[in-house]
Amino acid sequence: xxxxxxxxxxxxxxxxxxxxxxxxxxxxxxxxxxxxxxxxxxxxxxxxxxxxxxxxxxxxxxxxxxxxxxxxxxxxxxxxxxxxxxxxxxxxxxxxxxxxxxxxxxx
Amino acid sequence: xxxxxxxxxxxxxxxxxxxxxxxxxxxxxxxxxxxxxxxxxxxxxxxxxxxxxxxxxxxxxxxxxxxxxxxxxxxxxxxxxxxxxxxxxxxxxxxxxxxxxxxxxxxxxxxxxx
Numbered sequence: 001x002x003x004x005x006x007x008x009x010x011x012x013x014x015x016x017x018x019x020x021x022x023x024x025x026x027x028x029x030x031x032x033x034x035x036x037x038x039x040x041x042x043x044x045x046x047x048x049x050x051x052x053x054x055x056x057x058x059x060x061x062x063x064x065x066x067x068x069x070x071x072x073x074x075x076x077x078x079x080x081x082x083x084x085x086x087x088x089x090x091x092x093x094x095x096x097x098x099x100x101x102x103x104x105x106x107x
Numbered sequence: 108x109x110x111x112x113x114x115x116x117x118x119x120x121x122x123x124x125x126x127x128x129x130x131x132x133x134x135x136x137x138x139x140x141x142x143x144x145x146x147x148x149x150x151x152x153x154x155x156x157x158x159x160x161x162x163x164x165x166x167x168x169x170x171x172x173x174x175x176x177x178x179x180x181x182x183x184x185x186x187x188x189x190x191x192x193x194x195x196x197x198x199x200x201x202x203x204x205x206x207x208x209x210x211x212x213x214x215x216x217x218x219x220x221x
Contacts, residue, residue, distance in 0.1 A: 034208055036152075043202055043211040044152065055209070087152055091207060095168040096142070096154040 006099030023088035032092035129203030
């Protein structure tokens with residue numbers, strides 16, 4: 001199985017700050033990576049797919065990058081509504097595997 | 108618009124069976140497979156497997172082989188997750204998510220308690 005190592009597991013950031021979350025796959029996943037945001041009691045919301053493609057309606061302050069084994073999600077200027085837990089997912093191979101999550105809180 | 112609407116919360120006893128539904132609308136059901144994802148309380152997301160909505164063939168992740176069953180009612184654009192012989196550790200929110208996880212259901216909380 002492909003292991004997805006996500007970091008950090010939690011972080012505090014200030015409004016307006018640039019935030020980066022990373023995911024490292026245990027093998028090349030050919031950019032088949034998505035990023036999700038989850039708020040308490042809600043289902044995950046897809047932000048990015050295919051490593052760097054922004055889902056329609058997602059604010060442009062979110063961006064994804066990476067290739068091979070290493071990927072990142074960047075929020076260019078943190079807003080209050082960005083609080084939540086972020087997950088990466090690889091869908092290059094079965095079984096699909098998620099990163100452990102990053103809890104993002106506002107300072 | 109595309110929607111996945113899941114059935115409501117369930118409270119079950121150990122050893123019982125639960126069947127959760129996921130009704131799709133806004134697209135051709137058989138064109139996109141359906142994933143199932145487990146989230147235990149306070150924990151992360153775990154992929155359970157998926158079902159090919161065209162052929163009906165299910166694929167289960169290793170941890171979900173045996174007591175778990177995916178099925179379809181294609182005429183109703185509905186996917187089902189059945190869990191047999193429920194255990195306390197099955198207490199979780201279960202999500203359906205369309206192929207490639209672009210769309211998710213709202214989740215169904217299953218609580219297993221004596």
